[in-house]
Amino acid sequence: MGREEFVFLLMGLKWTVALSAVAFVCGSIAGLVVALARTCGIAAVERIMAAYIAVFQGTPLLMQLFVVYYGLALVGIKMDAWAAVSLGLTLHASAYLGEIWRGAIEAVPKGQTEAAKALSLGYVSRMKDVLLPQALRISLPATIGFLVQLIKGTSLASIVGFTELTRAGNIISNQIFQPLTVFSVVGALYFLMCCPLTIYGAHLERRFAATSRS
Structure with missing residues (x-):
């Protein structure tokens, strides 16, 4: 595998990173709406969101x-491959x-909500200033863990013709007939993306666990 093939893999890597970023940012915005709807206290809305998540x-x-x-x-x-996989x-x-x-x-202690209500804070202020900052801290390790899964999940975009890292590797493998070499490089690139995030997530989990015990 030569320089041109490696540059082509890096182009695929660029689209993997871009797809992961778009899906994570847009998914975070929509996910916040889902989380708020799941905890809004309106039974019908909560059931609809529960069904959405279950699907x-x-x-x-x-x-x-x-x-x-x-x-x-x-x-x-009709959507092109980029728009379709981004939406999916x-x-x-x-x-x-x-x-x-x-x-x-x-998971935020109920006393926090009760104290905010005692201070006559409205729902928006209660969420924005009291509950969400604490919830974000609690959820960081799991959120980072999901981001790792999302990055790896972008490899499925190759099924609908989107040329990200995995599809780029498949194209090169079909051209030079060195699948073991090509996909070893592809695997190494995924590892370089995901391993630091995994280590950071584990570090945060240990840090927060130590803080909660102290």
Whole structure:
């Protein structure tokens, strides 16, 4: 495998990073809405959001990408591969992050909510100034862990023709017939992306656990 092949892999890596970033940022925004809806106290809204989460957690990511890419086209909504996989991964991320953050919000001691209500803080102020900052801290290790899974999940975008790192590796492998070499490099690039995040998440988990014991 020569320089040109490695540069092509780096181009695929660029799109993997871009896809992960878009899905994580947009999924975080949507996930916050899901988490707030899951904890709003309105039974109907909570049940709808619970069903939304169940659908995305109970079905394979590959199937979700197929439904977005091919299913929307059947009803007249045509999207290119980039838009389709971005939307599919965003919806997937919103469900998982929404559930992670819902658990973090509910993990904040009830006394915090009661104290905020005693100070006559409204719902928005109570969430923004009291509950969400604490919930964010609690959820950071799990959120980083999900980000690692999301980065690896972008490899499924190759199924619908989007050229990210895995598909770039497959293209090169078919050209030079050195699959072991090519996918060893691809695996190393995924490892270099994911390992620092995994270590940082584990560090935060140990740090927060030590803080809670003190």
